[in-house]
C-alpha cells in the first residue's frame with residue numbers, strides 16, 4: 001500500500017551543517033535540496049500529499065540570523081519553483097514578513113493547477129494553536145460538530161494523514177499535526193534531514209507497507 005499523505009518533520013539541518021564546520025544556515029539550503037529529492041521520488045510513486053514542517057511557531061525564539069536564513073530559502077523556493085508539484089502552505093503566514101507572505105501567495109497561485117503531488121509546507125505552524133483556532137470557529141458557528149471542527153483545521157482538504165516521519169534522531173512531535181497524528185504511523189530516523197536521498201524516500205514507503213494498521217479494530 002502506498003500512503004496517500006506523509007508528513008515530514010525535517011529535523012537535523014543545523015547539526016548537519018555544524019558537523020561539517022559550516023554555519024547552521026548552510027543546513028537549510030541543503031535541507032531544501034533534500035526535500036526536493038524526497039518529494040520527487042514520492043511524486044513518482046504516486047503519493048498524493050506530503051506535508052513538510054519548515055518552521056514552527058516556537059522556532060521564532062531562535063537567533064534572528066538563523067530565522068532570516070530559513071525565510072530566505074522559503075522565499076527563493078516560492079519565487080523560483082517550477083515543477084510538477086502543487087504547493088500550499090499552512091500556518092500563520094499573515095504574521096510573517098510581507099515579502100514572505102507575498103511569495104507564499106505567488107507560489108500557491110502559480111502551482112494551483114499542477115497535477116503532481118501536493119506539497120503542503122507548514123510555516124510558522126503550531127498544532128495546538130491550529131486546534132484552538134479550529135475549535136473557536138466550530139464553537140462560533142453555534143453548532144459544535146466534529147465535522148465543522150475538522151474542516152476548520154489548516155490541513156483540512158488533505159487526505160487523512162497516514163504517516164509522520166521525523167529525521168534527526170529525536171523521538172517527539174514538537175507540536176506538529178497533533179490532531180491528525182491520531183492514527184498515523186510514526187517513523188523516527190537517525191539520519192539528519194539534508195542527508196535524505198531518493199532511496200531513503202523509497203525506504204519510507206517500504207516501511208509503511210510493512211505496518212499493520214488496525215484503527216482499534
Ligand code: IPE
Pocket residue numbers: 010011012013014015016054055056059070168
Ligand atoms: C529543523 O532543523 C528545521 C527548522 C527548525 C527550520 P534544525 O534547525 O532544528 O536542526 P537541528 O535539529 O538543530 O540540527
Ligand code: IPE
Pocket residue numbers: 009010011053054055056059170172174
Ligand atoms: C521541529 O524541529 C520543527 C521543524 C522541523 C521545523 P525543532 O528542532 O524545532 O524541534 P525541537 O526543538 O527539537 O523539539
Ligand code: MG
Pocket residue numbers: 011012013168
Ligand atoms: Mg532541531
